[in-house]
Structures are given as structure tokens and as C-alpha cells.
Amino acid sequence: MKSKLNPHISVDIVIFGFDAKSLKVLLVERTFHDSVRRKSIKDLKLPGSLVFERETLDHAAYRILKQLTGLDQIYLDQFAVFDSPERTKRKMDRAWLQATTGIKIGRIITVAYYSLIQFDRANGQLAHLKQKAHWTEIGDIHKLPFDHNDIIDYGLEHLREKIRSEPIALELLPKKFTLRQLQDLYEVLLNYDMDNRNFRKKIHRLGYFTALNEIEKSVNHKPARLYKFDKAKYRKIRKESVSFLP
Amino acid sequence: MKSKLNPHISVDIVIFGFDAKSLKVLLVERTFHDSVRRKSIKDLKLPGSLVFERETLDHAAYRILKQLTGLDQIYLDQFAVFDSPERTKRKMDRAWLQATTGIKIGRIITVAYYSLIQFDRANGQLAHLKQKAHWTEIGDIHKLPFDHNDIIDYGLEHLREKIRSEPIALELLPKKFTLRQLQDLYEVLLNYDMDNRNFRKKIHRLGYFTALNEIEKSVNHKPARLYKFDKAKYRKIRKESVSFLP
DNA sequence: ACAAAAGTGTTTTGAATACACCCATGT
DNA sequence: ACATGGGTGTATTCAAAACACTTTTGT
Numbered sequence: 001m002k003s004k005l006n007p008h009i010s011v012d013i014v015i016f017g018f019d020a021k022s023l024k025v026l027l028v029e030r031t032f033h034d035s036v037r038r039k040s041i042k043d044l045k046l047p048g049s050l051v052f053e054r055e056t057l058d059h060a061a062y063r064i065l066k067q068l069t070g071l072d073q074i075y076l077d078q079f080a081v082f083d084s085p086e087r088t089k090r091k092m093d094r095a096w097l098q099a100t101t102g103i104k105i106g107r108i109i110t111v112a113y114y115s116l117i118q119f120d121r122a123n124g125q126l127a128h129l130k131q132k133a134h135w136t137e138i139g140d141i142h143k144l145p146f147d148h149n150d151i152i153d154y155g156l157e158h159l160r161e162k163i164r165s166e167p168i169a170l171e172l173l174p175k176k177f178t179l180r181q182l183q184d185l186y187e188v189l190l191n192y193d194m195d196n197r198n199f200r201k202k203i204h205r206l207g208y209f210t211a212l213n214e215i216e217k218s219v220n221h222k223p224a225r226l227y228k229f230d231k232a233k234y235r236k237i238r239k240e241s242v243s244f245l246p
Numbered sequence: 247m248k249s250k251l252n253p254h255i256s257v258d259i260v261i262f263g264f265d266a267k268s269l270k271v272l273l274v275e276r277t278f279h280d281s282v283r284r285k286s287i288k289d290l291k292l293p294g295s296l297v298f299e300r301e302t303l304d305h306a307a308y309r310i311l312k313q314l315t316g317l318d319q320i321y322l323d324q325f326a327v328f329d330s331p332e333r334t335k336r337k338m339d340r341a342w343l344q345a346t347t348g349i350k351i352g353r354i355i356t357v358a359y360y361s362l363i364q365f366d367r368a369n370g371q372l373a374h375l376k377q378k379a380h381w382t383e384i385g386d387i388h389k390l391p392f393d394h395n396d397i398i399d400y401g402l403e404h405l406r407e408k409i410r411s412e413p414i415a416l417e418l419l420p421k422k423f424t425l426r427q428l429q430d431l432y433e434v435l436l437n438y439d440m441d442n443r444n445f446r447k448k449i450h451r452l453g454y455f456t457a458l459n460e461i462e463k464s465v466n467h468k469p470a471r472l473y474k475f476d477k478a479k480y481r482k483i484r485k486e487s488v489s490f491l492p
Numbered sequence: 493a494c495a496a497a498a499g500t501g502t503t504t505t506g507a508a509t510a511c512a513c514c515c516a517t518g519t
Numbered sequence: 520a521c522a523t524g525g526g527t528g529t530a531t532t533c534a535a536a537a538c539a540c541t542t543t544t545g546t
């Protein structure tokens with residue numbers, strides 16, 4: 001049975017990717033003809049959608065991810081609700097909503113998620129989308145529609161907090177990775193440099209990264225050993241540790 | 247200008263209190279006449295409300311807190327959205343919604359908050375409410391309407407996580423407290439016992455708890471010194487510390 | 493005097509940090 | 520041979536954890 005869209009609730013997703021020391025967010029193109037101002041508009045926004053009447057928010061989020069990247073089983077975390085009555089106030093945004101949904105839109109509350117994907121796994125699908133999508137480096141994101149800039153900022157804050165206690169950053173790396181890639185990733189996310197020897201010591205001490213019998217190929221320096229994250233070991237070893245109090 | 251209620255979005259709040267080694271949640275009575283089944287219903291639920299068309303979610307949450315406890319400036323944290331289309335499915339709950347709002351209700355998405363209040367500060371106001379409210383020990387909470395049990399469980403999980411990195415648990419204690427009260431609080435929240443000497447050592451090392459020149463009165467044992475939390479010192483001293491990685 | 497909880501110190505173990513050089517590969 | 524990043528060890532400092540007895544009050 002076909003379900004109707006609920007015009008009050010939407011979902012928006014900050015999809016993070018990591019490539020060669022840079023943190024990127026996947027943005028989609030928004031193109032439409034603003035019939036009031038008789039102008040064609042083309043800009044970027046976060047991927048998102050209204051939610052169907054009978055659909056859960058998580059389902060809507062996965063639906064968007066699937067449609068955009070072709071992938072299932074992606075890391076997804078709900079982090080906040082953006083609900084200012086002013087957020088759908090700009091004329092251009094209202095015109096776009098009207099043009100794309102055909103529904104008369106008033107206030108929309110959006111539930112924000114962030115998602116972590118391995119940078120290049122989606123790129124095959126991305127190339128063939130009708131709605132074009134672009135990986136945009138986090139520092140190069142300009143003014144976006146609605147409150148999408150706030151959503152990204154706040155999402156990144158949440159991600160930063162989260163990686164302090166859980167090894168989810170690995171979702172951004174390929175299955176096999178070098179310790180240098182791992183360190184680069186943490187340095188970008190946390191925005192500070194780490195001592196290479198101490199970093200490696202810590203990784204080894206943690207006990208759930210296992211070295212493979214494989215090394216990098218075709219780099220013009222000493223090739224690095226590849227590692228993988230051992231999820232089963234992680235779950236076993238993981239012990240709660242309170243930073244504020246004993 | 248009077249604003250209408252938005253019948254799609256609500257806010258529910260898990261209000262925590264702590265008293266004499268026990269963690270409590272503030273629940274309100276729900277009484278109504280179920281005209282379909284010709285029965286009077288009286289049970290407990292989380293405090294909550296639909297949101298006005300022009301109101302932010304945070305505002306709705308503070309409105310509920312104020313009306314219930316008479317207090318402003320209460321610690322409040324949004325932690326999740328509960329959106330299962332099934333959550334408003336039970337007949338009795340639908341009858342109650344119909345009876346209290348007068349609006350025809352379909353699916354309601356609720357945004358959940360938890361709040362920390364100093365146990366007895368609200369009790370003056372609570373005694374005079376039309377809608378009766380009860381502090382209920384966390385272990386004694388039985389089946390509640392909608393998905394309110396899930397909301398409480400998940401809220402407590404979030405609170406547990408949060409106190410690992412921020413000293414918000416203090417919101418549950420009076421301004422002046424003994425180290426024993428503080429330890430009891432952490433033991434209840436984290437659900438394990440701590441070594442008293444090590445606990446005190448840690449508190450002193452943290453450097454933002456200051457001993458007052460005051461002691462407990464009229465206890466039939468050696469009276470304990472009172473302490474206060476020094477917010478300014480806390481902000482100064484607080485240094486980021488990553489538990490998962492360097 | 494007794495009951496009840498407050499308050500205190502030492503030792504051991506392990507993580508965090510700081511720091512500089514040799515190694516393996518491609519060109 | 521040289522440029523490039525990979526990979527390694529030691530010493531110090533500090534927090535975490537384990538552990539038992541004396542002190543002060545009210546009754």
C-alpha cells in the first residue's frame with residue numbers, strides 16, 4: 001500500500017567520508033525553477049526527505065542512504081532534532097519545497113542523523129544519479145539552505161564526542177588500512193596532532209587491531225603493514241572506563 | 247496571539263530526582279473517563295505535552311517543567327526521538343488522547359528529554375497541582391502508557407553515559423553536600439560500588455570541589471564536612487581527555 | 493561504652509607523554 | 520644515492536586500584 005508523505009517531519013543526513021587526510025560531507029544538488037522570481041536555482045543541500053506516514057525515521061534515513069549510495073548496512077546515528085519555526089522561512093527554500101513536494105508546507109521539524117561511509121564505496125552509484133551529489137571538504141562548505149550548516153556543525157561535534165568512546169571512526173576507512181591512515185583520520189577528526197610512536201603503542205595495547213600479512217603496494221617509500229579491526233575482540237576486551245569519576 | 251497545538255509532535259520528559267540513595271522519576275497521574283469502555287482510568291505517565299505551532303521543542307519542555315515544578319533553570323537534555331507508528335496504537339491511549347486534547351490524533355512523534363532536579367525543591371509546588379504527580383523509584387515503575395517505559399530506560403542510559411564525561415550529576419544534589427552523598431549518587435547511577443578512599447582522593451584531585459567550613463547537623467555519628475561544586479574552577483580546569491585514543 | 497559513619501596513607505601497577513634515529517622501498 | 524614515509528625503545532610522571540584502622544559524634 002502506498003503511503004503519503006507526512007508534511008511535518010523530515011530527516012536529514014550528514015554523510016561523512018574520509019579521503020587522503022581530508023574529511024568530506026556528501027551534498028546533493030538542488031535544482032528547480034523558482035516560478036515566483038522566474039529564476040533557475042542550483043545549489044547544494046544535505047540529503048534528506050520528508051517521512052512517509054507509516055515509516056519510521058530510521059527507515060527514512062536508510063532509504064535515503066540506499067537511494068543515494070546504493071549501500072546497505074551503513075553506520076547511522078540520530079543526533080538531534082532541528083525544530084526552529086524559522087528554519088523553513090526563507091522564500092527560496094519555501095519555493096523549493098513547494099516545487100518538489102507539491103504539498104503546502106508549513107513548519108517542518110527535521111531529525112538529523114550522521115552517517116559514516118567508506119569514501120569510495122559509494123562513488124560508483126553516485127556517478128549515475130539523476131540528482132547529482134558531491135563530496136565536499138568540510139572546510140569548503142558554503143552557505144547551505146535551511147539550517148543545514150548548523151546541522152553539519154553539530155553533527156561533527158557529535159561525531160567528535162562519539163569517537164572518544166567508541167571506535168566508530170573505522171567505518172570511514174577501508175577494511176584493510178595502515179596505522180598511518182588511522183592516525184591521519186583521528187588527527188583530522190579531533191583536530192590535533194598525535195605522537196606517532198605513542199599512537200602505535202596505544203593501538204597495539206588496545207588489542208583489537210590485528211596486523212595482516214600484507215603490505216601496501218606501489219608507494220615510493222617503505223610500504224606500510226596493513227591492519228584490520230577485529231570486532232569480536234573489541235567487544236570482548238571493551239571495558240567501561242569513566243573519565244569523570246572512578 | 248494564541249497558537250494552536252500541533253497534533254503530530256509532542257515532548258516527553260524523564261525528570262530524575264535523587265533522595266537517600268534512591269533514584270526517582272517524576273510521573274504524573276492520568277485520569278479520564280473512557281467513554282467507549284465506560285470506565286474511569288487512573289494511572290501514571292511521563293509528563294509531556296503536544297507542542298504549539300509556533301513553539302520550539304525546548305520551549306515546550308521548559309513549559310512543562312515550569313508548570314509541574316514551579317522551577318526555572320533546570321537541567322534539560324534532549325536525547326532521542328520516539329517515532330514508531332505503533333506507539334499511539336493502544337485503544338486506551340487513543341481514548342485518553344481524544345479525551346484530553348479534543349483533537350483527532352493520528353501518529354505522534356515524541357521528542358524525549360531528561361531533566362535533573364534537586365529532589366525536594368519541587369515538592370512544594372507538586373503538593374498543590376491539580377494533576378497529581380509522584381516521585382517513583384526507578385525500580386518500582388510498572389507498565390506505563392505509550393512507550394514511556396522505553397523512554398525512561400533509554401533516558402537513564404543516556405544519563406549514565408553523560409555523567410562519565412560531565413559533572414552534571416551534581417544537579418541532583420543540594421548546593422551543599424557531603425562526599426558520601428556524592429559517592430552514593432554515583433554508585434546508584436552507575437550501579438556499582440566504589441572504594442571510599444580512592445573516591446575521595448579523586449574528588450580532591452579533580453580540584454573543583456571545595457570544602458566548606460560547615461558540617462552536617464544532627465546526625466548520630468561523626469558529622470561530615472560539606473562541599474560545593476565550583477563551576478568556575480571546573481570550566482577552567484576541564485581538559486579534554488580521550489578515552490578511546492590518545 | 494557503644495553504634496555509626498567520617499576520614500585518612502601507602503604500595504603497586506600500568507598508561508600517558510616526551511623524545512630521535514635507522515629501515516625499506518621507488519625513482 | 521636520495522627522498523619519502525615506516526617503524527621502533529626508554530625514561531619519567533601520574534592516575535588507578537587494592538587495602539584497614541582511627542576519629543568524632545549522638546545515644
